[in-house]
Amino acid sequence: MLNFSIALIECIDLGFTYMPGTPLTSEALRNINLSVEEGEFIAFIGPTGSGKSTLIQHFNGLLTPTEGKAVFKGKQIGVNIHPYEVRREVGLVFQFPESQLFEETVAEDVSFGPRNLGLSGEEVSERAEEALELVGLSYDRFAGRSPFELSGGEQRLVAIAGVLAMKPRMLVLDEPTSGLDARGKARVMRCLTELNRDGMTIVFVSHDMDEVAEFAHRVVVLDKGRIVFDGDPGTVFSQAGVLKNIGLNIPATTELLVKLSGRGFDLDTGAVSLRETVNLVCNALKGEQRL
Numbered sequence: 001m002l003n004f005s006i007a008l009i010e011c012i013d014l015g016f017t018y019m020p021g022t023p024l025t026s027e028a029l030r031n032i033n034l035s036v037e038e039g040e041f042i043a044f045i046g047p048t049g050s051g052k053s054t055l056i057q058h059f060n061g062l063l064t065p066t067e068g069k070a071v072f073k074g075k076q077i078g079v080n081i082h083p084y085e086v087r088r089e090v091g092l093v094f095q096f097p098e099s100q101l102f103e104e105t106v107a108e109d110v111s112f113g114p115r116n117l118g119l120s121g122e123e124v125s126e127r128a129e130e131a132l133e134l135v136g137l138s139y140d141r142f143a144g145r146s147p148f149e150l151s152g153g154e155q156r157l158v159a160i161a162g163v164l165a166m167k168p169r170m171l172v173l174d175e176p177t178s179g180l181d182a183r184g185k186a187r188v189m190r191c192l193t194e195l196n197r198d199g200m201t202i203v204f205v206s207h208d209m210d211e212v213a214e215f216a217h218r219v220v221v222l223d224k225g226r227i228v229f230d231g232d233p234g235t236v237f238s239q240a241g242v243l244k245n246i247g248l249n250i251p252a253t254t255e256l257l258v259k260l261s262g263r264g265f266d267l268d269t270g271a272v273s274l275r276e277t278v279n280l281v282c283n284a285l286k287g288e289q290r291l
C-alpha cells in the first residue's frame with residue numbers, strides 16, 4: 001500500500017547565512033536535507049558553532065532559510081503557511097529558558113501563552129494545570145509560588161510547561177539539560193520521554209553523548225553547517241573515529257563495548273543504552289562469548 005503520510009518538518013536544500021551581503025556575513029547552514037516524522041525523538045549533536053541552534057529555529061519559522069526551504073506538513077513556511085501558525089504547533093524551548101520567566105507566580109507564567117491566545121479564564125487555568133502536571137510539578141504545590149524561588153531544575157520545568165501550555169504537537173528544545181545537576185537532567189529527560197510516549201514529536205540539541213545514547217531514537221550530526229550523519233544511535237556512534245575527528249565524544253557505553261570487543265569479547269558494539277550495555281557486558285563476562 002502506498003504511504004501518503006506527510007512529514008511534520010522537511011528541510012529541502014536549506015541554507016542559512018547570517019547578515020548576508022554585509023562584511024559580517026557568516027554562513028551557518030548549507031545543503032540541509034532532512035525530514036522529521038510525527039512521533040520521532042531526535043537528538044541534534046555537533047561541535048560548537050556547527051549550526052544546531054540555527055537549524056532548529058527553522059522548524060518553527062523563527063528563522064527563514066536564505067536558500068532552499070523549510071516545510072511544515074507539506075506547506076512551505078513563510079510561503080504557504082504563516083510562521084505564526086507553525087509556532088502554534090511547534091513549540092520552541094530556547095537554551096536557559098528560565099531566564100525568560102517573569103511573572104509573579106508559576107501559574108501566571110505558565111498561563112501567559114494560552115492567555116494571549118484569547119482563551120477563556122477557565123481554559124487558561126486548565127491548560128496551566130495540565131502543563132505543570134505534564135512536567136511533573138504538582139499544580140497545588142507550585143502554582144502560587146514565585147518562579148524565582150524555585151531550584152534551577154524546577155525553573156527549567158516551569159519554562160517547558162509554559163511552552164506545553166500552548167499544546168504544540170512538536171517540541172523543539174535547545175540544550176534542555178545544560179547547567180542542571182544529574183537529578184535535574186534526569187527529570188527533564190524523563191519528562192521528554194513521557195511526552196514522546198504519549199505521541200509528541202521531540203527534537204532536542206545536546207552536548208551530552210550519554211544522554212543522547214540513552215534517550216534519542218535518531219541522531220543527526222552536524223559539522224560546519226552540514227549534516228554528516230543521520231541515523232539510529234547505534235549506527236551513528238559506531239563511527240567513533242569520525243566523531244572524534246570533528247571534536248565529539250562517544251557515549252561511555254559505546255566506549256566500553258568497543259574496548260571489550262578489542263580485547264576479544266564477542267559483543268554488539270552498536271548497543272547504546274545503559275540497560276542493553278549492562279546486559280551485554282554481564283553475558284560476555286560469563287565467559288562463553290570470549291573468542
Ligand SMILES: Nc1ncnc2c1ncn2[C@@H]1O[C@H](COP(=O)(O)OP(=O)(O)OP(=O)(O)O)[C@@H](O)[C@H]1O
Pocket residue numbers: 018019026027028046047048049050051052053054055
Ligand atoms: N546572531 C548571529 N549572528 C551572526 N552569526 C551567528 C549568529 N548566531 C550564530 N552565528 C554563527 O552561525 C554559526 C552556527 O551557530 P549556532 O549557534 O547555530 O551553532 P551551535 O551548533 O548551536 O553551537 P553551540 O553548540 O555553541 O550552541 C556559528 O559560526 C556562529 O558564529
Ligand SMILES: [Mg+2]
Pocket residue numbers: 052053054174
Ligand atoms: Mg547552540
